[in-house]
Amino acid sequence: MIRGVRRFGVEAAAATVTALRGIVANRMRAFLSTIGIAIGVATLMTIYGLVTGLTTQFTSQIAALGSNTMYVTSRPWVIRGDWWEYRNRPPITRADVAALHGASYLAAVAPLATAAAAVSYRSEEIGAVQVQGTTSEYLDTSTLKLDRGRFLSAVEGASSNQVAVVGSEVVERLFSDRESPLGARILLGPYRFTVIGVLKPQGKAFGRSLDSVVIIPIEAFGEIYGMQRNMVIVASAEPDHQNEAEEQIIEVLRRARSLAPETADTFSVNRQSELVKIFNEETSALFGVAIAIGLITLLVGGIGVMNIMLVAVTERTREIGVRRALGARRRTILIQFLVESALVTMIGGAIGTGIGVVASAVIDRISPVGAELSSTAIVGAIVFSAIVGLAFGTWPASRAAGLDPIESLRFE
C-alpha cells in the first residue's frame, strides 16, 4: 500500500516533468491548442466579474430604499404584463395616508411627493435638486440620518411652514465651509425656506445622488408645486411583520377606497425585496446565457485539446511501447497523458484568467458598472480548467494506455 502510494508519487512527479518538457518543446502547438480554453475561461471570468460587480452595486444601492420599508404607489415599480391595465388607477391622496395612520402593523407612515427644482442661497444656485414634500414620520420610514439640526416636527409636517431639511451635497454646494447652514434661508423659486437640519451623506443610487435633496413639509410642497399625481406613501413595519403589514395596507386602502370584493386593487405595495428578486431573476437569466456561451467555448476548446492529445498519442506510440517494456503499467501511461492534458488546459485557464482579470479591471475603470473578481473565482477557474483537461484527456489517455506494447514498439 505504502509502496503503491510512493510509486504513484514518483510516477506522477516524473509524468509532470515529462509533460512540461513536451509542452515546452511543442510550445506553439500547446499554445494554439489551448487558445480555445483561454477564450472560454476569459469569457466566463469577465461575465462572472461583471455580474458580481453589478450585484454588489445593486445591493448597496437598493439598501437606500430600506429593507423594512414599503412604498405604496398607484402603479407598481416594475410592470410585468400589460401596462394598460394600470393606466386608470387614481393617484395616491392624503386621504390614503390618513387611512393608513391607524394601521397597527405600521411603525411609521408618511406621504412623499417629489419635484425637481432649482434651489439657491445668496449668489449660489443648484439646478435640479430633488425637492421632497413629506411629514415628520418620513425620518422613521427611511434610512436617512440627521447630521446636524433636527428633522421636521409633527406640527411643521402637517403645516405649510417654510422650513427645510437639506442633503449634504446641497450644503456643500450652497454654503462655504465657515457658514453654518442651520438657520439660513434658502430660496425654492420665490419662496424662502429656513434650514433646520442637515442629512448625513447617503451616496448614490441608480446613477443619481441621494444627497442633492431638500425636504419640506408636504403642505408647503402642495402650495408650491401642487399635489402631484406622483405622490407615494412610505411606510415601515417591524422586520418580522412585513407580510402582515403589507396585507394590512391592502385591506385598509381597499376599505378607504370602497373597492368591491371582486374588483382588483387600485394601488400597489412595493418592497425592496421584490426589486432584489426581479434583479436576481433578470441577471440569472443573463448569467445563464453567458455561462452557456462560455461553456460552449470551453467545450470547443476541450475538443481542440482532445484532438491535440490524440495526435500526441499517435506521435508517441513508440515511446509508449518503450515505457511499457520498461515496466510502466497501463495506469502509469494513463496518468502521464492525463497530467499532460490537464497541464495544457491549466495553462490555457491561467492565460484566460489573466485576460479576464484585465478585462474586469478595464470594465471597472471605464464603465459606471463595477466588475469584481475574487481570488476564489481565480483559483476556481484554474482548477476548473484542469478538470476540463482531465475530462477531455480521458479518451486520448485511455487510448494510449490501451496500446499493445509489441505493436507500439514496431510503430513507425
Add this chain to the structure above:
Amino acid sequence: MIEGAPLLELSAVTRRYPMGDETIHALREVSFSVVRGEYLAIVGSSGSGKSTLLNILGLLDTPSSGTYQLRGADVRGLGDDALSDLRNREIGFVFQTFQLLARTSALENVELPLVYRGVGRRARRERARAALALVGLADRMRHRPNELSGGQRQRVAIARALVTEPSLLLADEPTGNLDTATGREILQLFRALHAAGNTLLLVTHEPAIAAQCPRAIRMSDGRIVADGAGLHVAAELNLADAVSP
C-alpha cells in the same frame, strides 16, 4: 531459488494468432531452458519465430499453450499489471533502434525504469550514473540522444537495461543499426557483462554474431532446429544457407 535450477524454462510453448481466416503458428512446441549466467543467441531468418519468442521471453506476450517459468514461477494467468512489474524487475530490453526518449538526457533515459519501481530521485540519479559509468559513458550523462553517436546511444540503452539489475538481459538485433566496428564494440561490452555474471539473450539473424556466443539456438518455422555451442550452430546455419536455393 535453488542453485543450478534454470533461470527460465520453456516447455512446449506455442504461440498462435489469427490473421484473417488463417491461424499463424509463430511458435510450435518450443522447449528450452537457460541457467543463470548464460550468454546465448537466438538465430534465425525473418519469420522464423525469433521475434515472437523474444516477446514471450520479455513478458510482452504470453504463450497460447505450453508453460514459461521465470525463476521457477509460471507466468501464465498473470494480469497486465503483474507482467509490467515483472518486466520492470526481471527483464532488461535492448532494442535494435535503441528506443531512447528524445529530448531527454542520457541520465534521465537510464533513470526511467527506476521511476516505474518508485525509486526516489536521488537514488535514481546515483544508480543511473553507475550504470552509465559501467558502459563507458561517464562523460556523456547530460547529452541528449541526438547529441550521441549510434554506438553511444546503444550504450545508453544497455545502461538503461542494466540499471534495474535484471535477471535477464534481452537484446533484439543490438548491432543491426550500427556499423561493423561499433557493432563489435557493443558485442565486446556484452561479453564483459557476461563475464561479470549477467545472463544475456541476444536475438540476431547474423550467424557471425551467434558464432561468438557460448550457446546458440537456431529457429526455423517456429521450431528450434538446433541448440548448441554458438560456433557449431552458426557453422551449421552457414551450411544450411549454402545448400538451400
